[in-house]
Amino acid sequence: MADIFEEVEEGLRQDKAARLWKKYGVFAYIAAGLLIGGVALNEYLDSQRSQDLEAQSIAFEQADRALADQDYQAATTGFDDLAQSDVEIAPLAANFLAETRLSGNADRDAAIAALELAANSETPIGKLSLMKAAYLKSQTASRAELETYLGTLPEEESEFGALALELIASKAAQEGDTEYARQVFNELRFLANVPEGVSQRAVRALAALPAAAASEGEAAPEAMPAETVETDDIPEAGEAASIDGDQPE
Numbered sequence: 001m002a003d004i005f006e007e008v009e010e011g012l013r014q015d016k017a018a019r020l021w022k023k024y025g026v027f028a029y030i031a032a033g034l035l036i037g038g039v040a041l042n043e044y045l046d047s048q049r050s051q052d053l054e055a056q057s058i059a060f061e062q063a064d065r066a067l068a069d070q071d072y073q074a075a076t077t078g079f080d081d082l083a084q085s086d087v088e089i090a091p092l093a094a095n096f097l098a099e100t101r102l103s104g105n106a107d108r109d110a111a112i113a114a115l116e117l118a119a120n121s122e123t124p125i126g127k128l129s130l131m132k133a134a135y136l137k138s139q140t141a142s143r144a145e146l147e148t149y150l151g152t153l154p155e156e157e158s159e160f161g162a163l164a165l166e167l168i169a170s171k172a173a174q175e176g177d178t179e180y181a182r183q184v185f186n187e188l189r190f191l192a193n194v195p196e197g198v199s200q201r202a203v204r205a206l207a208a209l210p211a212a213a214a215s216e217g218e219a220a221p222e223a224m225p226a227e228t229v230e231t232d233d234i235p236e237a238g239e240a241a242s243i244d245g246d247q248p249e
Contacts (some may be wrong), residue, residue, distance in 0.1 A: 056082065056089045064096065072104030083117050091118035091125045098132065112136050121153055127160040134167060143171040162194040166201065178209050185209075 063078025
């Protein structure tokens with residue numbers, strides 16, 4: 001009798017499983033298909049990315065070769081296509097595009113525009129591009145304009161922050177604000193993460209700046225009286241002659 005009940009229960013379980021599979025089995029097929037499709041998609045994307053990177057590298061090398069050969073038109077076209085795209089090599093291409101425009105026809109504004117394609121305050125190459133553009137702008141921009149252009153970069157405790165401060169201090173000195181320039185150059189001697197070259201230039205800049213003017217409340221230092229130098233008595237000419245035994249004429 002027990003065997004009969006077990007067979008009935010087994011039959012019910014199989015029937016229930018069959019009904020569940022019939023009802024939800026399609027989802028299992030979908031899940032399996034998504035898994036297989038996801039693996040295939042990843043493999044395709046990896047392969048496609050490798051092909052894209054190879055194509056970008058070839059295009060970059062061709063533009064770089066054109067720049068070396070002073071074929072500025074071909075170099076500009078090649079670098080510009082890469083810089084205007086969203087490919088990984090675009091920021092680097094923007095920097096080379098700026099170099100091409102400076103070397104080809106000394107177009108500073110065009111070089112700045114190229115650098116601004118990659119300039120930002122987040123990535124290292126973005127900060128480098130921003131600093132390069134700021135250096136080019138500094139020839140005509142005021143200190144206030146440079147401070148606005150650089151944004152928060154001068155406040156950053158990094159090599160790029162130190163370079164930004166150095167540029168602003170140099171512009172302040174050029175505009176005649178030597179007190180502010182002296183303050184910033186002094187800070188650059190002791191701040192952390194300041195490149196050695198920046199520290200050395202800060203020392204040279206401080207030495208070249210005019211001496212700080214004394215404030216109104218400070219009295220000018222009094223001149224020290226000249227020291228009296230004691231010397232041996234110098235004999236008169238006649239006395240010297242008599243000592244030597246010669247008679248004056």
